[in-house]
Amino acid sequence: MQLFIWFIYVLASLAVASYFRMKLFNGTVAVFCLFVVGSILGIIGEFSWLLFLIAAIPLNIESIRKQYLTTPILNSFRKIMPEMSSTEKDAIDAGTVWWDGELFSGNPNWQTLHNIPQARLTADEQAFLDGPVEEVCKMCDDWEVTHKKADLSPEIWQFLRDHKFFAMIIKKEYGGLAFSAYAQSRVLQKLSSISAVLSTTVGVPNSLGPGELLQHYGTKAQQDHYLPKLATGEEIPCFALTGPEAGSDAGSLPDTGIVCKGQWQGEEVIGLSLTFNKRYITLAPVATVVGLAFKMFDPDGLLGDTKDLGITCALLPRDTAGMEIGNRHFPLNVPFHNGPIRGKDIFVPLDYIIGGAEMAGQGWRMLVECLSVGRVITLPSSSAGGAKSIALATGAYARIRRQFKLPVGKMEGIEEKLGSIGGNAYLMEAVTSFSTKGVDIGEKPSVIGAICKYHLTEKMRQTVAESMDIHGGKGVMLGPNNYLGRAYQGAPIAITVEGANILTRNMMIYGQGAMRCHPYVLDELLAANNQDDDEALEQFDRAVFGHIGFAFSNFFRSIWFSLSGAHLANAPFKDETARYYRTMQRYSTNLAFLSDVSMAVLGGELKRRERLSARLGDVLSYLYLASCVLKRFDDEGRQAADLPLVHWAMQDSLYKLEVALEELLNNFPSKILGKTLKLIIMPFGKSYKRPSDKLEHKIAGILQTPCEARDRLGKGQFLSREPGCxxxxxxxxxxxxxxxxxxxxxxxxxxxxxxxxxxxxxxxxxxxxxxxxxxxxxxxxxxxxxxxxxxxxxxDFDPAELIQSIEKPKPKRKPRTVKSA
Incomplete structure (x- = not known):
């Protein structure tokens, strides 16, 4: 009996110390004090003290701990540590950890979230939106662009150049606008409300491409030559990364650059012989300068001892001899310029490498650093802008269109769709505003970029499909008055590009998140790879015992939060949102705990168990999306009228988070462990249900009735009352x-x-x-x-108007032979 009491006493002591995340020494002192009290009460005997000392002394005396505990663990860890490719390492090293790290900590600091300044526009940025952006929207006829011309008009192209739409990211010293990431997002959102071709054409030069790479890595000569021309639109950039054999697996580029000697402008110089085959390259057909990614090799040692230098980025003018920019691709009736680029044995000098010869082999790091920023801005912003416009349009249409003697928007089946459309539009704007603010304060949030890209493009696809269901034939029949059809056709484009969504969800979000956001895993990996044994032991000792304490803490916190329903967890507000903060703290703890269990059980196998990894990524993603919603609600003054939208977005996110958790535990490799974990984490089942009918009825009312909540939902979109909009x-x-x-x-x-x-x-x-x-x-x-x-x-159309008219070249006539009489 005394042994049982002792066991419960020790367990309770550990639980309290772990819950409050005491450091090892402080926790030991706390347990020691509890043992003293136990001795006075007669609960703790000599045997218990002996066991305590056997555990406490080696743990707290550094030299003993390192020799007898840390060293064996480090040796074992090095044997089972998953292999990390150079591209994976570059991807992990490239970004920064921001709010995603707090969510992975198991104890997010809500004050930190709300202390991040609200994203705002400067006077110049607002003037640009109210002036040139508004004007170009008025100039653009999307039916003309997508059906008749398969291009923007020459007038629009010139307008974009004249007003520096391609220079939003370029510094003012080079003639650019130097807009914030948030401003870029607002521009793309507004453009997307009129034409996906227009928003894509503007978005790509301001995202991953030569301009971004040159500003961060280019030589002074390259910057001085190209950036002013890119700012004025004299040069139109594209970036060639993807090819037939390297799509989602961009690191497996077959394209090569061989270091060799060749003739350049009458002289023999060391340069590169480039051979490449690229496709899906946006703006390629109109580009005047091509960014190119390839693998660089130096077989003859002209640059040094390294033969395989790695992925490298270079910049080639369009007129480079031997480079072929092919015909156009035709992306799902959304005909932004896109096409293939090829070249075989093209010789260029080394100074075509972005950053010069010293940046040889640094291309992948350059790309993933810039891509982490671009993925936060371009596609998420276009998706959010499209969703906001669709929400307003669908709400208006549902109120105007009548069947069965009443507006269709009053039918419950329609209200269900409107609730989802409105709730997702609110969430998507929240995500873009908060995430771009992260970029503006200096973050390069690679994990958040993957979350934004995946979830917002998927939500746009869902939103436009639901809107199509409501519009029926109005959405199906293409024509000048159809504002929905092209968005529906083009939705898979955003799903596919910049890393296909299947890859992003199953491999990238958690694959990077577990390494980047976990407070100890990356340090453990770096220590294991450290060749200096003494330094490695010191680094690993600090990380591994921090990790053990972290795991214990999350184990006990998970039990407590699950049994208590997180009612005693922290919440910064005592209103209707308090429950959400508490729930998210609970699931943040669960995520950290499950991550440690999954990594301990599966080790390197975890990254190959993509569906398990995806579900862990879903938990992280929905925690992030929900955080953005709470942040937006607070930034906008906690408007009571917006609460239906807030509740829908939060309940939908937390419901999907719990579904992901349940599916993870039901499919855990060890059935027994999976059931045990489920008992710890979800002892009473799921806490959240899908948003209620009553809630969706309220959102349907907001979308169908002009009001302040509706105005906030559609803020910034192109809604001119002039003819043609x-x-x-x-x-x-x-x-x-x-x-x-x-x-x-x-x-x-x-x-x-x-x-x-x-x-x-x-x-x-x-x-x-x-x-x-x-x-x-x-x-x-x-x-x-x-x-x-x-x-x-x-x-409706004359049948002849729908038949593409292709004028085929007439065969040349053979000259007639005149016979003599």
Whole structure:
């Protein structure tokens, strides 16, 4: 009995010390004090003290601990440590750890989250959005771009050059705009509301490409030559990375650059013989300067002893002899310029390498560092902008369109879709605002970039599909008045590019997150790879025992939070959001605990168990998305009117997080361990359900009724009321319908009969005849009818107009032979 009491006493002592994450020495002192109390009470005997000392002395005396504990663990760790390729190492080293590290810590500091300044535009950035961005949106006819010309008009191209749309990332000293990442995001969001071709054309030069690489790594001569020309649009850049044999596995480039001697401008110099075959290169058909990634080899040792120098990036002018920029690809009827680039045995000097010869072999690090920033901005922003526009358009359409004598938006099946559309639009804007702010304060959040790219492009695909369901034939019939069809067609493009989403979810988010965000794993790996044994032992000792304490802490905290429902966890506010903060602290602890268990059980096998890794990544992702929602709600003044959107986004995220957790534990390699972990983490099952019907009803109401919450949801989108803006026309028609309904009801009451809410021009005449409405009210009914018909009608075409006219070259006629008489 005494042994049992002793065991419970020790376990409780360890639990308390671990819960509060005491350091080893402090925890030992705390347990020692508890043992003294236990001795006084007669609970702890001599045998218990002996066991305590046997454990405490070697743990706390550094020389004993290192010799008899740390050294054997380090030797074993080196044997089982997963192999890390150079590209993996570069990817892990490239980014920085930001709020994602807090979420992985098991104890996120909410004050840290809310102390991060809100993303804001400068006066110049706002003026650019209100001026040139607004103007180019008015100039762009997406049907003309996608169906008739397969290109932006020459006037738009020139406008983009004149107003430095391609220079948002370029420093002012080179003639650029030097906009913040947040400003770039807002520009792309607004452009995406009018045309994906337009937003892509602007986004790519400001993302991964020569401009970004030159500013960070280029030589002074390269910067002085190219950056001013890129700023004015004299030079149009593209970057050639992907090829037929290296898509998602970009590190396996077959393209080569062989160091050799050759003739250049009349002299023999050391340079590169380049052979490459690239495809899917955005802006390639119009590019004047090509960034190129290839593997560099020096077989003859012209540069030194290293034969395989690694991935390298170079910059080639379009007129480089031997380089072939091929025909255009045709990406799903969203015809932004995209095409192949090829070259065989092209000789260029070494100073074509970005950064010069000393940057040979540094290409992969350069790419992943820049890509981590670009993945936060370009595709997530275009996706968020598209979702915001779709939310407003779908809400307006659902209120204007009537069936069964009422607006379709009042039907519960439609409300379900509207709830999802509105909630996701709110979340996506929250994610882009917070994530781009991270870039602006100096972070290179590689893990967050992967989360943003994957989840926001997937949510855009979901949003446009749900909107299509609501629009029905209006969305299906392409034409000048269809504002949805091209977005639906083009959604898979964003899913595919910049790392396919299957790869991003299954390998990148957690694959990088476990290494980068875990407070100890990367240090352990670095220590194990350290060739200096003394330094390695010191580094590993510090990391491994910190890790053990961290694991114990998360184990006991997981049990406590699970049993208590996290009711005693910290929350910075005592309102309706408090529960979310507490739940997220619980699941942050669970993530850290499960990560340690998974790595301990599977070791290097974990990165090959992609579905398990993906579910752990889902937990991290949904914690991040939910954090962004809470941050946005606070930044915008905790507006009560926005709570339905906040609740939907939070409940949907936490519900999906719990589904991922449950699937992870149900599919854990060890069935017994999986069930045990489930008992620890989810003893009472899932805590969250899908957002309720009542909640989605409220969001449907927000989307269908002009109000401040709706204005905040669609802030920054192109909604001009000038002719030609389809979304602006929808907004005006929505306002007219709502204003016309009381007038319509007055006429129906005076007529003593129900009149269909169609042919409102005739309703106007009837109202005038009955003398119950004014001429001004009658005119509103007539204008409402015109707008209503524009909203519900679709385009039709002469059959000949839909047949592509291809003028084939006529065969040359053979000269006639004139026979002599």
């Amino acid at each position: 389809l979304l602006g026309d929808l907004e005006q028609t929505l306002e007219n319908v709502l204003a016309a309904e009381p007038i319509y009801n007055t006429v129906c009451k005076a007529a003593g009969q129900y009149l269909p809410f169609t042919e409102l021009n005739l309703v106007a005449e009837k109202g005038l005849a009955l003398g119950v409405i004014s001429e001004e009210q009658a005119e509103l009914l007539r204008e409402t009818e015109k707008g209503r018909l524009r909203t519900i009608n679709v385009d």
